[in-house]
Every structure is written in C-alpha cells, then in structure tokens.
Amino acid sequence: MNNKTVTIFIIFIFIILAGCISTQNYQMKGEKSQFSSDLRFAGLGNKGSPSMDEGSNVNGKTFERKVISTATLTIEVASAQAAINDITNITLETGGFISSSSISDIGNNRKNGHLTARVPQKSFYSTIEKIDALGTEKYRQVSGQDVTEEFIDLGARLDNLQKQETRLQEILKMATTVKDIIEVEHELERVRGEVESLTGRLNYLNQSVEMSTITVTVMEPAPITGDGWGISDALRDAVRGFIESVRGIIIFTGFIIPILIYLSIAILIALGIKRKILPKLKR
Structure with missing residues (x-):
C-alpha cells in the first residue's frame, strides 16, 4: 500500500512539472501571437471605422x-x-x-x-x-x-x-x-x-x-430725389441736346457766311450794272 501511494505521488509530481514547463514555453514562444490576439480583440486588427x-x-x-x-x-x-x-x-x-x-x-x-x-x-x-x-x-x-x-x-x-x-x-x-x-x-x-x-x-x-x-x-x-423718376437723366439729355444744337448752329454759320458774302458781292455787281450800263444801252 505504501509503495502504491509513493508511485502515485511521484506520477503527480511529474504531471505538475510537465504542465509548468509547457506553460513557460508557451509564454516564451507565443508572446507575439498573444499580443496580436489581444490587439485584434481590442478592435485594432482592422483600423477602419465602424x-x-x-x-x-x-x-x-x-x-x-x-x-x-x-x-x-x-x-x-x-x-x-x-x-x-x-x-x-x-x-x-x-x-x-x-x-x-x-x-x-x-x-x-x-x-x-x-x-x-x-x-x-x-x-x-x-x-x-x-x-x-x-x-x-x-x-x-x-x-x-x-x-x-x-x-x-x-x-x-x-x-x-x-x-x-x-x-x-x-x-x-x-x-x-x-x-x-x-x-x-x-x-x-x-x-x-x-x-x-x-x-x-x-x-x-x-x-x-x-x-x-x-x-x-x-x-x-x-x-427721395429726381433720380428715382429719371429727371436727372432728362436734364442731362436736355443739356447735351442744347450743346449739340449750338454746335450745329456754329457749324452751319461757318458754312453759310462765305456763301452770303459771295451772294452779296454778286448782287452789288448786278445792281451796279443795272444802274450804269442799262441806261446807256437804252440811249
């Protein structure tokens, strides 16, 4: 009975030691995958927004x-x-x-x-x-x-x-x-x-x-001024029209004066001929 108890105890010790060694190996070799898994769990495996x-x-x-x-x-x-x-x-x-x-x-x-x-x-x-x-x-x-x-x-x-x-x-x-x-x-x-x-x-x-x-x-x-009724525009147009009319008159006068002078000379010559030459011809 004592031998069986000792044997079972030894087997139990070996099982515990094997478990500790496996755990240590897993922690040393699988550290990177552990953190990768944790990061994925944290929602960082895909950086896109939900x-x-x-x-x-x-x-x-x-x-x-x-x-x-x-x-x-x-x-x-x-x-x-x-x-x-x-x-x-x-x-x-x-x-x-x-x-x-x-x-x-x-x-x-x-x-x-x-x-x-x-x-x-x-x-x-x-x-x-x-x-x-x-x-x-x-x-x-x-x-x-x-x-x-x-x-x-x-x-x-x-x-x-x-x-x-x-x-x-x-x-x-x-x-x-x-x-x-x-x-x-x-x-x-x-x-x-x-x-x-x-x-x-x-x-x-x-x-x-x-x-x-x-x-x-x-x-x-x-x-409220004349601007709203167009009075200012009308006044400007009137002044512009007056100036244009005066300008036209001045231009017309410049053309007509020489003609009048020539006509006046011609009339004076004709009257002189009529008064001096025609009476002599009648005699």
Missing part, C-alpha cells in the same frame, strides 16, 4: 433629430445704427450672443449694417419675427441642415474607440518587451487622437444645433 449599420442604434437608444437652423434677412430701416442696437438687445434677451457686427457708410448720408446673431434653437423663429418687425423686409431665407445621421455615426465611432482605448490600456499593463510596449503605445496614441477629433466634431455639431445662426443686413432707404 459602419453606420454597426452604430446606428447604440445601446438601444433612439436619437432625436438634430437640425442646424440658419436664416438670412435683409430689412430696410430708418437708421442702421438704431436697428443694429435693437437686434443686439433682442438677441441678448433670448440668451444668445452677437458673433459679428459692422456698419459702413455707402454715401449720400446712408449707412448699411451687417450682423450675425446666435440664438437658442427654441427662440429661432420668434427672434426672426422680432427682427423683421424693425423695418421693411426685403429678403428672407430660412434653411435647416439635418445632421442626425452624422451625429449617430460619430457617437457610435466614439463609443467603439473609447472601448479600444480601455482595452489597450489593459494590454499595455501586460506588455513585457520593449517592442510590445512601443506597439501598444503607438496604437493607443492613434486611438486617443481619433477620440479627440470625434469629440471635437460632436461638440461643434451640438453647439450648432443648440445655437441657431441669423445673419441680418440692415439698409437705410435711398433719399
């Missing part, structure tokens, strides 16, 4: 429609400066801000103003009506850009990249060679760069959706 089908429904969430609203207005006002001030006040009251504003002198005591306002989406249409009421509307264009699909796609890609970043950090802790550490850190740096890029784009889309853009041009009316 498709829309893979991330269109993230975690079962339904995304509301994302629309970037913009408007362009042109209104005629009595005073460009006063209108710019009024539009600024209207924008601030809605919780918005002015991104740019300018006034220029276009001559004839007239000024034009240009202003770009950012207002909350919920106040977009009401703000347009308030601005329109400041003067006479000359032009209006309202448009909306649907970015829902891009927003969902970016969100899905960002979610996948963040998971890859977490997995890479875990792989980095397991790396034992310099080569593996450099490889993992390189991939980690790339993933983090893409995460920052997508995060910036998502923030931009969110801000553009939440804060709509209204571009306004205000212009003062042209002064």
